[in-house]
Amino acid sequence: MNLDQSNSCRDAELLDLIRMGDSAAFREIYEKHWSVLLNMSYKRLDRIEIAEEVVQDIFVNLFLRRAELEVRTSLEAYLKTALKYKIFDVFRSMASHARCVDALVQQQHLTSLHLKAI
Template structure:
């Protein structure tokens, strides 16, 4: 059953949340959970990981409720999903130290307003996508932005599923490298500023 929402009601709920209203938090959770989960799953088709991501977002939302200043609550939560998914994609066993720092200091959208970092990441991804070879770009967009599975993409493009998987792996590794590089640059700047 789809829950109908009114944006004015959303603002009221988020105002009540800031005051520590547990009932309002429960309503926000029920209203947004499925939508946010679906948004995460389209970009990262791993059921348990997506469930963890959404639970973490709601945990952070509750823990930081008094600090939030949300003009657009739904956009804010979707931004949180995008950041958490990007954080997961950027992880690599070789970069555990960087991934942990990335999570703790930069990417957690509920720990900072994240607007500057969001813009930087969005620009990086836009340039990255534009620079991909045409076939790889199309596969990447179909998978991560349209939410199609590798099987669906292989049928639609009339290529083998293995080719789709190889193209996605290549693109994902390249994106992970660029996000890690962005993290390094931003962490150097933060370190320099905080001294």
């Protein structure tokens, strides 16, 4: 068995333990995958605070959904896919926020022009 297969087997064992509420197993997964996910997140978001929050959300969701969790691939692939979709959510949220700010600035600008005209 090569190293990747060994890691996948260990991750599968840890997932089984997590489903039973084993906090040590959860901590092991967290410590094993945190830095890789954080690096990937930071490379895409370029803001450490947001990158940390995204990765933290992934692990919170993993813990909250532990009983019904079905990982059909490797745990690493599952976590990286979850990260990808969380980052998409952040980009969508940032774009929405930017549109709201632009609309408020435009509204403020029009209000000030209207007041000057009076």
